[in-house]
Amino acid sequence: MSELPEADRQGDLPAPRETGDLIGQEEAEQAFLDSYLGGRLHHAWLLTGAKGVGKATLAYRMARFVLKYGDPETARAMGAETLDLAADDPVFRQVAGLGHPDLMLLRRPADEKTKKLKTVIPVEEVRRTTGFFGKSAGAGGWRVAIVDSADEMNANAANALLKNLEEPPSRSLFILISHQPGRLLPTIRSRCRKLTLEPLSPQAIDALLARHAPGLSPEDAAIASALAEGSAGRALSIAAAGGIALYRQMLDVLAPLPRLNIKAVHGFADAVAKRGADDQFEMGLELLTEWVARLVRLQSGAGEAVLRQEAELAARMGEMGGLDRWVEVWEKIGALASRAQGLNTDRKLVILNAFSMIEAASRGLTVRA
Structure with missing residues (x-):
């Protein structure tokens, strides 16, 4: 019997709850730690920022910390100066x-029959919090x-979650992860x-790739880092899912x-649309969409090409x-x-269809979705 997919796991990479360290988000971590140790812990936190910058990893670090120590006095007495907990x-x-x-995790559930993830978090998931918060907490409280x-x-x-936030149970902590808070x-x-998590620096991305994808050549690591645009999760998924070879192709x-x-x-299209190759399809479509986005930025003087080949192509596209x-092409491929x-x-x-739109735009023809 095959395992059900998990909405918060990318391929064979460790899930955020299994990840101990977090690089490059020290300011956000310190804000939560100061609030907790100062006895001013807000009952609900909204972690925002681009996908892959560490929001879920930070959420689990926050959760583990309060579940471990229970109150500020205990944390200070045990010398807790960061959110780190040993893996053992x-x-x-x-x-x-x-x-x-x-601890309760609310995420898109998998359908038992189809073995596929549902497209939304349904109200039934949120309603589980009623029983969860109605029970007595453990030793930490x-x-x-x-x-x-x-x-x-x-x-x-x-709306169901809002009711919980409006009347939070005692010693409850809600951590909401949002890529698009608007x-x-x-x-x-x-x-x-x-708490807004910023894109990671190139140095932080390089450090993560060196740790989790040590087999990459320096050139491939540089490509993965550039394509990631500050997202650790993106860099690792590109490295793990063959995204570098796909980008070159x-x-x-x-x-x-x-x-x-x-x-x-x-x-x-055959390479990325194979049956069962969900990661490849998503990667291929994202690479195309992001290439058009970089093309727009390059034409407006606000971006950098990943490779010289891409820069030369962008220069030609600007003439065509x-x-x-090209903004229209980007919007239509995004909608697609x-x-x-x-x-x-x-x-x-x-x-x-995505390639057809790109070709039509480069030839000065009407772009049809």
């Missing part, structure tokens, strides 16, 4: 296995609920203390613009179509990607 600590192991009785991600709650789920109810945002396919080689386009046209995630569409056709 019982609290760390329980949280990593989602077996801690005082805290109960912690992590919502990953809050953006994925449907309307009923969001999509949340204003009333939810207003009841949370917000994509540039080769785009090289003949304004007229693409149909055989090469179909070869790329104005900035407004969103529909592909929500519907059971023909994956190869999605990729072919």
Whole structure:
């Protein structure tokens, strides 16, 4: 019997709850630590920032800390100066296995029949908090609920969570992870203390790649770091899912613009649209979308190319179509990607349509979605 997928796990990479360290977000960590040790811990925290910058990892570090120490006096007495817990600590192991009785994780559940993740966090998930917070907490006295991600709650789920935030149980801690906080109810945002996690520095990304993907050549590591744009999760997924080779293949396919080689386009589409290759498909579509976004930034003088080949291609594209046209292409491919995630569409056709839009724009033709 195959295991059900997990919404917060990328491929074979460790899940955030299994990750002990967090690089490059010291300011956000210190803000939470100061609040806790000062006895001013807010009952709800909203962690925002781009995908892959460490929001979920920080959420579990926060949860483990309060579940371990229970109160500021105990934390100070035990010399806790950071949110670190040793990997062999019982609290760390329980949280990593989602077996801690005082921790609840709300995320998109998997469908038992289809073995696929649902597209939203339904209200039934949030309603589980009623029983969870109604029980007596363990020795530490805290109960912690992590919502990953809050953006994925449907309307009923969001309203159910809001009721908890409006009347929080004693010694409860809500940690909401959000990639797009503007999509949340204003009333939810207003009841949370917000921590914004910034994109990681190139040095931090390089350190993570050296630790978790030591087999990468220096050139490939530089490509993964540049494509990640400050996202540790993105850098690691690119390295793990063959994203570097896929990126090179994509540039080769785009090289003949304004007229693409149909055989090469179909070869790329076949590579990323294979049955069961979900990660490859998402990676291929993201690489295409992000290439157009970089093209727009390069044309506006606000970006850098990943490789010289990309810079030369961008210069040619600037001569073939104005900035407004490429912004339109970026928007339409983004909409195409969103529909592909929500519907059971023909994956190869999605990729072919994206290349068709790029070719049309480079030839000065009408871009059709």
